[in-house]
Amino acid sequence: MSSPATAPPAVRTSGLTRRFGAVLAVDGVDLTVERGAVFGLLGPDGAGKSTLLRLLATVLRPSAGEAQVFGHSTEREAQEITGRIGYMSQRFAMYPDLTVAENLDFFATVRGVPKTQRATRATALLEGMGLGEFRGRQARHLSGGMKQKLMLATTLMHEPDLLLLDEPTTGVDPVSRREFWRVLAGLHRAGTTVLVATPYMDEAERCTSIAFLDGGRIRQTGTPAEVAALVPGTLVEVVCPDPRAAVAALADLPEAGSPHVLGDVVRVLWRGPAADAEGALAAHLAAAGMPSAQVRAARVDMETAFAVLAEAGR
């Protein structure tokens, strides 16, 4: 709990719970997002990421517990919140028959952006995202990446203090994704708090903090490095001519956790002492008829951390 003198964090939830009938989508989530953070919300499909964001965006009411955005209750003081946040839903939520410029102008007007600023901001945002030449195009005729950028631009027109982004780059080509994150980095530097749900692990590594969500609960939270450190064991890669055979051969080695093929190598989470990994694995594979197998240490990336932690949570 912060003292009354300090400003409340961008987001604070306690015991936040949301049910849909018998399904517990969000289950007692305690989460704090500090101002200025780029906070990544990770988790498999159905983990409750979207529901959590919708609760924070005041779109949904909590079934139990509480959520505060900038110190205001999402349930009782939604009017205090909606003007300060930008919520970008997972699906395209613009008027398909309105042009890019009309969509921007409509939502900005409704959100109280003065007329004098609407045009300049729209131009700046569209130019900045490479949408300048598409101003007059109806939203339905935009490509997937352009649609996402339009949504982001619309969300940014009223210069929100907190951005809630629900899988903003899903279905977007890699170049557009990079541009998208470049825009977010700029916002981060300008002091905007960003809470982004994403299934892409490389994006998680761009965040200042992340939380793993699974089954509606937060399993781990911290900086990307802290979360990577939570992965139990040592990650090693085995290079061999036949990775599938190696995976099969490692199934009866108890210390070789979750062996799986990644590209042309086999990844193993070594549960024994780290120093033993190389020797034990090579010996086991040699015994299984793969004497040429080479073992080397690997860095725990977010993808692996996510997979391992999600598996451990089940």
Next chain:
Amino acid sequence: MSPTLTRIGAVARKEFIHVRRDPRLLAVVLVMPIMQLLLFAYAISFDVRNLPTLVVDLDHTPDSTAYVRAYEASGLFEVTSRADSLAAVDGAFDRNEARVAVVVPAGFARSLARGEAAEVGILLDGSEPNSARIAQTYAAALNQLESRQIAVTWAATQGIDLTQSGSVEPRLRTWYNPERASSIFLVPGLMVVVIMIVTAQQTAVTLVREREQGTAEQLLVSPLRRVELMVGKLTPWVLMAFLDLVVIAVLGLFLFHIPLRGSVLALGIGAALFVASCLGIGLIVSAVAPSLDTANMAAFLVAFLPAFLLSGFAFALDQVPAVIEWISRVFPARYMVTISRGVFLKGAGLDQLWPEVAALAAYALVTLVLAARLNGRRA
């Protein structure tokens, strides 16, 4: 400009763009009412003319022949067949050869000659109640007229001068619509029905579409108030419905020669409130309907059917069962039909029609507030 007006203006402008970009919608809004007006005005006719009539004359006297001729002369009845027994009536009704049967019993002339009341049987095919009712009224009037003449003839033969004693010849007159042309009676009501169908149907899908597009959620996460959204969505449709109304009224005046006898101001105020009420009904449907299909169907049910059946447009509300009459008060169409007919046909103004105008004002307000409350509920 106040923030509220700015936001309402933004919504209204956006709605106009939707309509402008959708040629089909534009056609529905501007062409369909005219089509419906023409279609209904020509297809639905309550004019009763040349009712096929079966004559069973069992008396075979000059008196009975004269009596039957009076039916033929009326223009309402057309004697299409004659028979010599009552049994023929059933068959003629079944085969749709006759809707009315006039039975003159034997002894008709004798009763008249004795100065007694002569009994005549008029049988009506009740399976078409509207024609039957009118035929009944006409036959009754005709009989009254005829019996008076018969009485006159009889009195004359007895040497009594009835005309001197101030006998009055009964005459049936229909007020406001002397020719009883049903189009004059229908068109002012039809306007109401057409407007109700077009407007309620359009707003019924508007909120559902916002939800399906995901834009409803974006509106929820904005300072836009729910009532502001409703008013903004309503504005373009009120204007378009008014345009429809003017076109229909002009068509009615020039094509169907309906009169415009009363206060145009009363008509305008009533129409504005009525349109707002219909749009409000549409918005309520839209707020609760789970899908576009459901919204369309529900709007049809709550707009089309009550507009036709419970507005007094087709069926006089003082002749329906009390329960139905009571239900009809829940829909705005009946008030507007009263206003429309009052202004066009009876020359009424606000001083006569204020109860209906007040009812519509209350209706518009309640539906809009209800729609706003039902719509933006946070799940």
